[in-house]
Amino acid sequence: MLAPCLAQNASLLDNFDPRRSEQPALVEIGTRAWSGMIVRVQESGGSAPQLRALKTDTPTLLVVLEEVGGHAEVRAHPNRSSSRAYWGKDHISFIPAGTSAWQNTQDVRYLRQVVINFYSDSVQSACRLMFSDRRIWMLASLLATEVLTVAPFNATYGESLGAAILSSLSAAAEDRCAHSGLTPYQLRRLADYVRTKLFAKIQVRELAALLDLSQSHLSRSFKTSTGLSPHRWLLNLRVAESQRLLLDTSLSLTEIALELGFCEQCHFTRTFGAITGMSPSAWRKSHKV
Numbered sequence: 253m254l255a256p257c258l259a260q261n262a263s264l265l266d267n268f269d270p271r272r273s274e275q276p277a278l279v280e281i282g283t284r285a286w287s288g289m290i291v292r293v294q295e296s297g298g299s300a301p302q303l304r305a306l307k308t309d310t311p312t313l314l315v316v317l318e319e320v321g322g323h324a325e326v327r328a329h330p331n332r333s334s335s336r337a338y339w340g341k342d343h344i345s346f347i348p349a350g351t352s353a354w355q356n357t358q359d360v361r362y363l364r365q366v367v368i369n370f371y372s373d374s375v376q377s378a379c380r381l382m383f384s385d386r387r388i389w390m391l392a393s394l395l396a397t398e399v400l401t402v403a404p405f406n407a408t409y410g411e412s413l414g415a416a417i418l419s420s421l422s423a424a425a426e427d428r429c430a431h432s433g434l435t436p437y438q439l440r441r442l443a444d445y446v447r448t449k450l451f452a453k454i455q456v457r458e459l460a461a462l463l464d465l466s467q468s469h470l471s472r473s474f475k476t477s478t479g480l481s482p483h484r485w486l487l488n489l490r491v492a493e494s495q496r497l498l499l500d501t502s503l504s505l506t507e508i509a510l511e512l513g514f515c516e517q518c519h520f521t522r523t524f525g526a527i528t529g530m531s532p533s534a535w536r537k538s539h540k541v
Contacts, residue, residue, distance in 0.1 A: 321361025386479030433477030
């Protein structure tokens, strides 16, 4: 079990520049405290530039659940982007107690994230900004669902998820030292290449050739870096782009499917549902203002 909760009202995200009051703030849509942690689910809409300070007295894990349009980049310096960041839509940042970081949400069309404050002396992980770990992401997503549900499980469920996240953070740090994957620069180069191809059908061998790697080396390194296969990563990119089109255009589902390289609308609908848990039309209806 996690250590007892020491505080209940720590401020997680404060406006970096209070004079910029016209910027839409992150809205807290749910919060819940368990022994050893407080979990907050936050949501934001709009595309006005935002820069927020992220400094707390407790270890903080910030996990992006949904991100449309741009990137809610977490950086070590308010005016300087990190060249080593992972730019997937499922990025995670761990900020130790007393460490300064900033979140830049310029051009983000829609954002949903979960912020977890741990009150435990056992959290020894070093600062890591904008990284990928599928296990941690899934555990944090389950915690967010538990925060927002109208029929929550008993406290043991949430505490177990929190303990699993702490264990996964420790394991991820060890794996990072023991295994080498793709660098953030390589991942970003692949993402840029996919976008220049307008999301047409791309083979893994093209991605491997771009980095001068064998297909097996690419697949193995990709899995180490992102927790995903190259094929699933490509599908995630297409679905993320489809979310932007669903919000910002009046294109039909068929038009969006063809533009993003899906062979037909039903294939697009199945893929979208498998990744987001909703149909494209339902997602558009629930998110579009």
